[in-house]
Amino acid sequence: AQKITQTQPGMFVQEKEAVTLDCTYDTSDPSYGLFWYKQPSSGEMIFLIYQGSYDQQNATEGRYSLNFQKARKSANLVISASQLGDSAMYFCAMRRNRDDKIIFGKGTRLHILP
Amino acid sequence: ETGVTQSPTHLIKTRGQQVTLRCSSQSGHNTVSWYQQALGQGPQFIFQYYREEENGRGNFPPRFSGLQFPNYSSELNVNALELDDSALYLCASSLKGPEGEKLFFGSGTQLSVL
Numbered sequence: 001a002q003k004i005t006q007t008q009p010g011m012f013v014q015e016k017e018a019v020t021l022d023c024t025y026d027t028s029d030p031s032y033g034l035f036w037y038k039q040p041s042s043g044e045m046i047f048l049i050y051q052g053s054y055d056q057q058n059a060t061e062g063r064y065s066l067n068f069q070k071a072r073k074s075a076n077l078v079i080s081a082s083q084l085g086d087s088a089m090y091f092c093a094m095r096r097n098r099d100d101k102i103i104f105g106k107g108t109r110l111h112i113l114p
Numbered sequence: 115e116t117g118v119t120q121s122p123t124h125l126i127k128t129r130g131q132q133v134t135l136r137c138s139s140q141s142g143h144n145t146v147s148w149y150q151q152a153l154g155q156g157p158q159f160i161f162q163y164y165r166e167e168e169n170g171r172g173n174f175p176p177r178f179s180g181l182q183f184p185n186y187s188s189e190l191n192v193n194a195l196e197l198d199d200s201a202l203y204l205c206a207s208s209l210k211g212p213e214g215e216k217l218f219f220g221s222g223t224q225l226s227v228l
Contacts, residue, residue, distance in 0.1 A: 004156075035217075043202055045157070045219035091156050099170050102147070102217070104156030 002027045004092050004105035012111045013082050020067070021077040021108050023092030031097040034075040036066065039089040039107070048090075051075060053097075087112045117141060120205050120220035127195050128228050135190040135223045137205030144209060145169070146188040147217070148180060151202040163188060192225075200227045 003026040013019045025034065036048040051059045051066045059066045067076040079086055092105045117140035127133050139146050145164045149157035159172035163182035177193040186207070192199055202224050206217040 037219075042221060043204075043224075044221040045204060045206070045217075047216045047218070050216065093156075100145075100147075100162060101170050101172070102159055104149075104158075106154075106156050 006105035008108045010109045023075045033095040035093040036077045037091045118220040124224045126226045137188045139186045139207035143207035149204040
């Protein structure tokens with residue numbers, strides 16, 4: 001069965017520091033995609049970054065990078081130079097490519113301190 | 115702005131009633147999916163529609179049903195509401211194809227069942 005695990009319910013980080021949000025996943029499918037979404041208090045889910053299971057290089061999108069370790073089944077999100085506006089819930093998600101079903105982890109609440 | 119709009123933003127119903135939530139997808143997107151997000155949890159996949167046909171379903175009972183229209187707008191219908199149906203309901207649209215990795219979410223409908 002598919003599963004996403006985010007072990008950090010909450011994190012406090014000083015502004016301008018880098019932060020790593022952990023995500024491990026479990027699947028028997030060979031083809032899948034991994035996502036990170038940000039959910040501010042307004043409720044909208046904002047796409048941050050995507051990694052395909054066959055991608056050789058780690059995905060990067062501006063200050064966001066995804067540390068993809070396929071053998072360990074981990075897909076950690078790294079935010080460089082954190083900003084106050086990064087305070088939000090962050091969800092890791094996985095899509096099973098054979099039927100597009102997506103499952104989400106329980107999320108990590110990130111607090112950026114001034 | 116993702117171009118995905120949901121209505122209404124908030125809704126209060128009583129147990130046993132029926133509710134219809136609406137979603138307008140981003141222009142050009144042919145796939146819509148619906149998610150239920152309980153307080154403090156990650157979104158749970160309800161179902162997905164592709165070109166007006168249901169294309170996948172999560173572990174939700176049949177009283178959760180949906181429609182996708184030719185203009186790719188969508189509805190989520192819930193019959194015989196239960197207290198546990200209280201949640202944020204998120205709609206997401208995407209375009210099936212090589213560029214279809216991203217889900218674009220609306221801001222959600224907050225449903226309260228009393």
